[in-house]
Amino acid sequence: MPTANFGENITFSTSKFTKLKSKGDKIQFRIIKAPFYDGKHFLKDENGNWDIHSCPRINERQDCPYCENFFKALKKAKKDGLDKKEADKLTNPWKASISYYYPVINRETGNFEVFQTTSGVRNQIETEISLNAKTLKRDLVVLRTEVPGNYYILSIVDSSESKPLTEDEEAKFKIGKETNLSDYICGTEDEDSNVAFEDNSVDLEDNKEVEEAFDL
Numbered sequence: 732m733p734t735a736n737f738g739e740n741i742t743f744s745t746s747k748f749t750k751l752k753s754k755g756d757k758i759q760f761r762i763i764k765a766p767f768y769d770g771k772h773f774l775k776d777e778n779g780n781w782d783i784h785s786c787p788r789i790n791e792r793q794d795c796p797y798c799e800n801f802f803k804a805l806k807k808a809k810k811d812g813l814d815k816k817e818a819d820k821l822t823n824p825w826k827a828s829i830s831y832y833y834p835v836i837n838r839e840t841g842n843f844e845v846f847q848t849t850s851g852v853r854n855q856i857e858t859e860i861s862l863n864a865k866t867l868k869r870d871l872v873v874l875r876t877e878v879p880g881n882y883y884i885l886s887i888v889d890s891s892e893s894k895p896l897t898e899d900e901e902a903k904f905k906i907g908k909e910t911n912l913s914d915y916i917c918g919t920e921d922e923d924s925n926v927a928f929e930d931n932s933v934d935l936e937d938n939k940e941v942e943e944a945f946d947l
């Protein structure tokens with residue numbers, strides 16, 4: 732079973748990715764290519780210390796003992812007719828959290844960056860792309876509102892208001908597109924845009940304790 736220790740996760744999840752850290756933070760960007768994703772379980776040991784494990788079901792399509800516990804707990808909750816709050820209490824400790832990593836051109840800095848975000852934002856982006864393929868030729872804005880239900884809001888900048896990429900941005904875009912980023916990002920490339928995990932994973936936006944503990 733692949734596991735990742737605390738130290739590795741800290742190196743992996745801080746500094747080199749662009750994140751929206753506080754309420755009101757936003758980013759305007761152009762997507763370069765498909766995102767990478769990374770599933771983890773944030774468990775607590777008997778002393779209350781965090782114990783982080785990579786999720787083999789999400790990352791490698793293999794069996795995962797923690798997800799198995801999750802599905803068992805879910806089944807039990809349904810069988811016992813628990814309400815949502817009670818069911819969550821039973822299942823949440825075993826739920827996997829997924830982060831998505833989009834290679835982008837940040838339109839404010841003009842730099843190549845990797846934007847780390849939640850599955851909720853990824854689903855909003857996928858919806859926009861399926862409605863209009865030109866979404867990838869426009870600037871996207873993600874705003875952290877922290878409003879329940881709309882924790883992050885995605886908007887697409889109208890083509891008349893999207894500045895064309897500068898020569899420098901074009902060059903960085905091309906390099907980003909041609910470079911294999913899997914070693915840099917350490918995730919799994921999201922090749923199948925129809926894969927949906929939301930039914931059995933927890934969005935980090937619902938898991939503020941974890942988010943704050945790990946600066947995700």
Ligand SMILES: [Zn+2]
Pocket residue numbers: 772785786787788789795796797798799827
């Ligand atoms: Zn798992």
